Each structure stands twice: as structure tokens, then as C-alpha cells.
Amino acid sequence: MAAISLLLGTALAGFLAFLAGIFEDSESNAGSASNPNSQVQLAPQIGNRHRYFNKAISGEPPANALWATTAATIAYLLTAHFGGDAFSVLIASIIGAAASTLLLCAYGALSHISRIASMKNFEQTLYWDSLLTPLPLDAAYGFLTALILTLLAFAAHGLLGNPFSVPLIALFFGITIGAIGSSTGDIYYGAERLYQHYIFGSGIPISVQGDIDVKGEYGYRNSVDTPYFTMRFGGLVTGLAFGMLIFLDAWSRLFTFAGVWTGVIVVSVLVLIILIFIYLLEVYTRKRYGRYAED
Amino acid sequence: MKEIQIHTLFGAALLSGIAGILLIGHGISIGIVFLWLPFLSAANSIRGMAMYGLGTGNASIGYWGTAVGATSAFVVSLSVSCRSTPLLYVAAVVAISLVIGLATGILADKVIRMRIPRIELNSAVIAMSTAMITAGSLLILGSDYGLYPFIYIIITLAVLHPYNASTGAGENQKRTLLLALVEACMTTLVIGIVAMLASRSSIPVSGDVAIVAASACGLVIAVVAWYRLVKSDIYEIRWTGYPPAEH
Structure with missing residues (x-):
């Protein structure tokens, strides 16, 4: 029975981690977090006024750690109060993830408005629609990331027998997935999509920083199109990296x-x-x- | 515009933080509003350090400072009880975070050679401010170790974010500190809600309801004040439109 639970836990953890990676990368790209953040921030300074949603919360690792830990803490307290069978864990995780999504929306909106307010000298306008259109999309991806990381933390604690408490495991997962998302997935958006008018794979020399693409197929580019584009490669690669990390790490518990x-x-x-x-x-x-x- | 000095803000935050911890220690949860000033003081010191071109290092400074402060408070809570010896508890939290904060600041300056002016002072201020916030939150949330990661990370984001969010040529101390107040209220609001769940009683404890109510009122007032400043600082606000064509 213990072996079946471990095998099931390993497979489930790997699958959940793969999904979490895809959602995390899409969430960060919808909000131009992490590496693209500096590029979008620099753009108005060299005359590229844009309509991107620029969510400067912090680096991806602390931000994702906060969403995952808040969701997991609320779920952990709810299951301690109402019992911890599989169905209660799922419902409690959904409530926890919904609460942490509200926090994400608040932080996201505050940062976007604040950054643009500090861009007065470069004549960057605050367009409400370029904040309010991508924000629900970003929140949806953030919700899915927090939900799946919480479920993953419960799976690691319950099925795989990890000795740490659920919120602490969620904190580790949040930091790890943020680090992978910003090193693996973001390159596709921050260094390639924003610089499509430069030769593919040429990187971003200091001299061209901030010279980003602000126009799309028609009209100005927006942050809803970005995850649609990055989901095809960056999101999957992030999912693969994080999924493999969790899946292979779980193997260490299969043998004795x-x-x-x-x-x-x-x-x-x-x-x-x-x-x-x-x-x-x-x-x-x-x-x-x-x-x-x-x- | 004249800026508030680190010493002035921290002096006020220290007195306010000590008062807050003692009030919470005596069962008056609403004392959490006195912890808002330490949030402002920590955010101001992160601004003081990150202004010297740290850029993406902003988050790291917040991480580091809060790690020192929160760890000091966690360690003190393990050995000293606030219920029986409240003054010793507060003194230990402040003293230990001061020593470790100063030590890490001096190490960063002398050994790693980060060359940031007043790094020791700012490091100590961040550590002491976040230690006081952590100590207050621990008293409200109880001694469940499962909640430590949550307390640490939510305080980290609230102190590192105000300057990170306001970065740019038009940044000013007043707007950054008001944003810090917005986020301090938001953080204590979430701590109040989590405290309701952590109390494990079927109806919410009146102290926790008071925290949520006070934080919500503070949040509304702070957001209105902050948005007023944003409107005076920003270039232009529109519902929709295209930027003027340049190329």
C-alpha cells in the first residue's frame, strides 16, 4: 500500500509540477514580470511609449513564494479545522488560491500605476484598459499556479511523506518555480519577443536595451497576446524543467x-x-x- | 521637497513598534496598527539602499533584511515568553535584530564591498523594523510553526515592494512611503484574516475582527491619499488610446 501511494504520489507530483510551470510562465509574461520588466520599464526613456501591463512586484521567486505560501497557509488552516480528506484539500486549496489571487491583483495594479507615475519625464500615459484587460488573465494564471502548487505541497507532504509543513513546502516550490520561470521561460519573451526586430538569438546588448517592439500584427501590442505566444514554447519549457525537477526528486523516495x-x-x-x-x-x-x- | 531622515522615521517606528508589541502582548490586538510605522521605516531604508543603482537587487535587499529580522524574532519567541516577561521579550527582539542587522551590514560593506553609503545603518533599521513586525504578528497568530513561512514572505513583499513599484526618474519619498502604508494595511488585513482561521473557533474572535476592520479602514484612507499623489505626479491618465507615433 505504501509503495502504491509513493508511485501514485510521484506520478501526480510530476504531472502537477508540469502544469504549474506552464501557468507560472504565462502568469509572469502576462504581467511582464522579471527580466522583461526592466526592458518595458526602459522603453519610454528612449521614446518607445507602450501599452504593456508592467507588473513590477519583485523578482519572480519572492512573488510566487508569496502566492503559493498564502494559498497553502489558508488551505492548511482550513483542513486543520474541517478535516483533511482529498475532497476537503481540493476545496480548501481553491479557497486559499482565490485569496492569494486577490493579493496578486492588488500588488499588480499598485505596481503598474506606481511605475507609470514615476515616468512623467518620458511622457508615458497610464491607459486604464491596458491595465484592466490583462489583469484578469494574469490573475487567472496566478490562481492556477497557486492552486496547483498548493495541491503539490499537499501531495509532497501526504503521499510522498515530506517531513516539512505544507506552507513551508509551498514556499520552497514558489521560490523554485519562480527561479525556473525567470531563467528558462522568460528568455523567450524578454529577449526574443520584445526584440523581434533584431536577429534571432542575438541577445540584448546594453546599447539596444529598451528598444522593444511596441507594435503588433495590427495596432499596438498588448499583454493579452503575450502568453498566447509564449505558451507555445516558453511555458512548456518551464513546465518541463519544473516537472522534471519534482518528478526526478520524487524518485529518491521510491527506493530504500x-x-x-x-x-x-x-x-x-x-x-x-x-x-x-x-x-x-x-x-x-x-x-x-x-x-x-x-x- | 525635504525628505524625512532615516533616524527620525526609525525613532518613531521604534517607539510605535514597541508600543504595538506590548499592546498585543496584553491581549489588545488592535495594537497591530502601531506596527504600520515599522513597515514605513523598513521600506524607507530599502529605498535608501536600492537608490544606489541596485536595480534588480531591490528584492534581494528586502529578502535579506527581512530574513535577519524575522529570524531574530522567531529565535526570541522560542526562548522568551511575551505573556510573562513582555519588556524582556521586546528588548530581546530589538537587541538581537540590531546586532545581527549591523553585523550583516558591516560584512556586506567590508567583506563583499558593496559600496553602498550607510549600508550598516540601513541594514540594522530594516532588520529591527521587520523583527518588530514579525514579533507582533507571531503574538497574533500564535506559535504554530506552520505559519512561519507565511509571516516571513508576506512581510518581505510588503517592505521590498513600495520602492520597487515606484522606481523611475519621477520617484519621490512621499509617494513611496504612502504606498508602503497602503501595503502595510493590506498585510495586516491578510494577517487578521489568517488569524481568524488560526484561532480555530467557530465564530471569529473579536480581536481578529478588530484587526481586519482597522486595517480595512486604514487601507481605504491610504489608497485614496496615494492615488491623489499619483494623479499629481503622473504625465497623463486615459481610459484608452494610442501613444503618439514616433517611428
Whole structure:
């Protein structure tokens, strides 16, 4: 029975983490958080006045940690009060995630308005519709991220036997998913989509920072189109990275051949395999596409 | 416009924070409103450090300062009880956070060489302010360890966000501090709601209801005051439209 619960927990945790990654990246892109945030912030200073939603809450890790921890804390207190079967956990997580979404909306709106108020010298106008149209979309992705991270924390605590409390696991998950979202997923939006008029993959030299694309297929670009675009690649890659992290980490609980050291051994072997795979991939890519170009 | 000095704001925050903790310790939960000033003082010091071109380091300063403050308060709460020795409790919270805050500030200046003016002072102020807020929140929420991560992260965001949100050429201290007040009220509102759930009684405890009511009133007043400043500072506000074409 314990083995079935562990297997089920591993599969469920991996699947939930994959979904959470997709939603987290879409949430950050709908609000231009993290890396794109600085690019959108700089744009009016060099004459690119825009209609993006720019949600400067903090780096993605602390922000996601707050949404996940608030949702998980409320769910944890509700289940402690009303009982903790699977159905109560689901309902409690939904209530917790809804509460943390309200917080996200408040922080998001306050930051967007504040940043534009500090842009007076560069004649950036505050358009209410460019805040109020993407905000519900952003909140929806934020809700799904917080909900899934809370469920994941409950799965890790219950099915996988993690000794920490549910809110603490949610805090770790929030920080981790934020870090992955801002390092893996954001590149696609911050360095590619915002700079589509530069050669693909050329990065962002200091001299072109802030020279972002402000116009779309027709009219001005808005922050509702951004997740529609990034969902095809950035979101999935974030989901893959976070999903693999949680799924492979859960394997360390499946075996018991070396006592308490089992987890360390299993994870070390997995890290070694991943490193070898990455090395071989790099060698293959360089052989096929040539060396890195000199500046 | 003349800015409020770090010392003045922190002096007021220290007195107000101590009064708040003692009131909450004596069962008067509404004393949480006295913790709003420490929020302002911490946000002001984060502004003082992040103004020197830290950019994305803003969040890290908030993380770091609150980590020092919250850890000090958690450690004190494990060994000293506010119910039996309230003055010792407050003194220990302030003293330990002062020492660790100063030590991390000096290390950042001398060892890591971050070259930020007054980093030791600001680091100590952030640590002491957030330690007082954490100590007050702990007294309200009780000693369930499961709630520690929530207390830490919600205070972190409330103190690092005001300056991060207002960054730009037109930033000024008054608007940043008013935004800090908005977020302080928002944070105590959420803490009040969580306290209602944490009390585990079927009807909400009157003290927790008072926190929520006072925070909601404060929030409305602070948002109105902040928005008035935004309207005077901003270039233009419109419902919709296109930016003037440049290229």
C-alpha cells in the first residue's frame, strides 16, 4: 500500500509540477514580470511609449513564494479545522488560491500605476484598459499556479511523506518555480519577443536595451497576446524543467537500498546522467552548427 | 521637497513598534496598527539602499533584511515568553535584530564591498523594523510553526515592494512611503484574516475582527491619499488610446 501511494504520489507530483510551470510562465509574461520588466520599464526613456501591463512586484521567486505560501497557509488552516480528506484539500486549496489571487491583483495594479507615475519625464500615459484587460488573465494564471502548487505541497507532504509543513513546502516550490520561470521561460519573451526586430538569438546588448517592439500584427501590442505566444514554447519549457525537477526528486523516495543515504545516492546519479546528456548534446550541436561566433 | 531622515522615521517606528508589541502582548490586538510605522521605516531604508543603482537587487535587499529580522524574532519567541516577561521579550527582539542587522551590514560593506553609503545603518533599521513586525504578528497568530513561512514572505513583499513599484526618474519619498502604508494595511488585513482561521473557533474572535476592520479602514484612507499623489505626479491618465507615433 505504501509503495502504491509513493508511485501514485510521484506520478501526480510530476504531472502537477508540469502544469504549474506552464501557468507560472504565462502568469509572469502576462504581467511582464522579471527580466522583461526592466526592458518595458526602459522603453519610454528612449521614446518607445507602450501599452504593456508592467507588473513590477519583485523578482519572480519572492512573488510566487508569496502566492503559493498564502494559498497553502489558508488551505492548511482550513483542513486543520474541517478535516483533511482529498475532497476537503481540493476545496480548501481553491479557497486559499482565490485569496492569494486577490493579493496578486492588488500588488499588480499598485505596481503598474506606481511605475507609470514615476515616468512623467518620458511622457508615458497610464491607459486604464491596458491595465484592466490583462489583469484578469494574469490573475487567472496566478490562481492556477497557486492552486496547483498548493495541491503539490499537499501531495509532497501526504503521499510522498515530506517531513516539512505544507506552507513551508509551498514556499520552497514558489521560490523554485519562480527561479525556473525567470531563467528558462522568460528568455523567450524578454529577449526574443520584445526584440523581434533584431536577429534571432542575438541577445540584448546594453546599447539596444529598451528598444522593444511596441507594435503588433495590427495596432499596438498588448499583454493579452503575450502568453498566447509564449505558451507555445516558453511555458512548456518551464513546465518541463519544473516537472522534471519534482518528478526526478520524487524518485529518491521510491527506493530504500541504502537507508537514509538512498536519496543522496539516487539524486547524485540522476544529476550525473543529466550532466553527461547535456555535454553530449553540446558536442553534437557544435559539430553540426559550428563554433560560437566571435563578436 | 525635504525628505524625512532615516533616524527620525526609525525613532518613531521604534517607539510605535514597541508600543504595538506590548499592546498585543496584553491581549489588545488592535495594537497591530502601531506596527504600520515599522513597515514605513523598513521600506524607507530599502529605498535608501536600492537608490544606489541596485536595480534588480531591490528584492534581494528586502529578502535579506527581512530574513535577519524575522529570524531574530522567531529565535526570541522560542526562548522568551511575551505573556510573562513582555519588556524582556521586546528588548530581546530589538537587541538581537540590531546586532545581527549591523553585523550583516558591516560584512556586506567590508567583506563583499558593496559600496553602498550607510549600508550598516540601513541594514540594522530594516532588520529591527521587520523583527518588530514579525514579533507582533507571531503574538497574533500564535506559535504554530506552520505559519512561519507565511509571516516571513508576506512581510518581505510588503517592505521590498513600495520602492520597487515606484522606481523611475519621477520617484519621490512621499509617494513611496504612502504606498508602503497602503501595503502595510493590506498585510495586516491578510494577517487578521489568517488569524481568524488560526484561532480555530467557530465564530471569529473579536480581536481578529478588530484587526481586519482597522486595517480595512486604514487601507481605504491610504489608497485614496496615494492615488491623489499619483494623479499629481503622473504625465497623463486615459481610459484608452494610442501613444503618439514616433517611428
